[in-house]
Amino acid sequence: MKQKGISSFSGKRVWIIGASSGIGEACAKALLRAGAKIAISSRRAERLNQIASLGNAEQALVLPLDVTNQTQLENGYQSILNVWGGIDLLLFVSGIYIPLGADDFDIKAAEQTIDANLLGPMRAVGLVLPEMLKAHAGHIAIVGSVAGYSGLPKALAYGPSKAAIINFCEILYYDLLPQGVSVHMISPGFVATEATAQNDFEMPALISAEEAAADILSGIQRGEFDIHFPKRFSRFLKFLRILPYPIYFWIVRRFVKI
DSSP: OOOOOOSOOTTOEEEEESOSSHHHHHHHHHHHHTTOEEEEEOSOHHHHHHHHTTSOTTTEEEOOOOTTOHHHHHHHHHHHHHHHSSOSEEEEOOOOOOOBOGGGOOHHHHHHHHIIIIIHHHHHHHHHHHHHHHHTOOEEEEEOOGGGTSOOTTBTTHHHHHHHHHHHHHHHHHHHGGGTOEEEEEEEOOBOSTTGGGOOSOOTTOBOHHHHHHHHHHHHHHTOSEEEEOHHHHHHHHHHHTSOHHHHHHHHHHHOOO
């Protein structure tokens, strides 16, 4: 059994959480151009309004919220239900990246990372699932990271949060495929965003947010579960996962310059 894709985004109702910058903003703009109806959320209302102004009055809903706040998420989804009656696609892009290593580990930063990057998408999925299950239709797409494949430097909290997203998406796929609800696990490599601008090391195969958005939306259209890019980097990291640990750690130390 193969899960469904979306042949065309025209007229589709999409809730993009994390739409004010980076990959989320690029996806929002691409979906507007494709004729989708988008509800866009993040904490930065001013930026969301600027993005919404690129579409027509009927095309965009601006729903500022914090993904760590359950009440704000519930109110945002209820607004969508009131206006549209539901959504065809949840695209969860929101996340935070705080570089952390063992020498500067901060439990408060780790808790903040897990709350936003793991519990945030879980909260959103919990909201949209009942209507999707009732309709036996819909798409859930969650942006994780190739950092979730295996342990990488400077990702002592970020990496575990993204590894958990991989596991979460795998179980969602298993449970929802027979129900007609599609799941898309999105694992970008290095993308030029405000978050990666914090990095003080060379980022191999760095791509633009627009390139990332194109890969994401085309993967959703094809009905892909495992959407990862850029392939020249993500395939290399997938290969590293199957190596014995001594070889894996040697390669990481040899090629990851920090």
